[in-house]
Amino acid sequence: TQLLEQSPQFLSIQEGENLTVYCNSSSVFSSLQWYRQEPGEGPVLLVTVVTGGEVKKLKRLTFQFGDARKDSSLHITAAQPGDTGLYLCAGRSNTGKLIFGQGTTLQVKP
Amino acid sequence: DAGVIQSPRHEVTEMGQEVTLRCKPISGHDYLFWYRQTMMRGLELLIYFNNNVPIDDSGMPEDRFSAKMPNASFSTLKIQPSEPRDSAVYFCASSLDRGLNTGELFFGEGSRLTVL
Numbered sequence: 001t002q003l004l005e006q007s008p009q010f011l012s013i014q015e016g017e018n019l020t021v022y023c024n025s026s027s028v029f030s031s032l033q034w035y036r037q038e039p040g041e042g043p044v045l046l047v048t049v050v051t052g053g054e055v056k057k058l059k060r061l062t063f064q065f066g067d068a069r070k071d072s073s074l075h076i077t078a079a080q081p082g083d084t085g086l087y088l089c090a091g092r093s094n095t096g097k098l099i100f101g102q103g104t105t106l107q108v109k110p
Numbered sequence: 111d112a113g114v115i116q117s118p119r120h121e122v123t124e125m126g127q128e129v130t131l132r133c134k135p136i137s138g139h140d141y142l143f144w145y146r147q148t149m150m151r152g153l154e155l156l157i158y159f160n161n162n163v164p165i166d167d168s169g170m171p172e173d174r175f176s177a178k179m180p181n182a183s184f185s186t187l188k189i190q191p192s193e194p195r196d197s198a199v200y201f202c203a204s205s206l207d208r209g210l211n212t213g214e215l216f217f218g219e220g221s222r223l224t225v226l
Contacts, residue, residue: 033214040219040220041217041219041220042114042201042203042217042218042219042220043153043201043215043217044217045214045215048214088152088153092213095166097155097158097166098143098155098213098215099155100145100152100153100154100155101152102152103152103153
């Protein structure tokens, strides 16, 4: 069974701080996605990374896919209260299933 | 353009009762997924369909759970009989391209189920 472990599970920081969320697995994934979920809503896709070592930027968010395609990270620069939410990584298995990590709950205090 | 529509948004029922959750995917999407989300287990894939045909139901917990997709615009997830441990938020998602690499899932707002 392919599993994705996210760390940390919870993160509470002050506005303006930087943070990194990690998504790790012992398995190789054909691609990896990051979703953001707000209370009472479904997850919404932020980015998809496909190539080992790939780096994508979305404003203050930087996503990286590990060289071996087993891990990924999400870095937020100068976090803002609007970044508060649940961040989920999801790996595409060799059978095509999308497997989600447990999520990282981020709270950014003004 | 309407997104994935789920109903009901909230359901409170008693143990032993039948529960039916409904989903209308985005028009034109050919993949439909049912996920369950709990604090303990996160988002778990229960079953997914391609062109109305169930492809993988290995995530369905047990025989009490069943899912159908009679046409391209409607799917149901049924629990009979329901148990307290079924309490969770159930999400339906659809995708235009399962895309072994890049398919984006569009999620509904979820159905929060509480079984007393």
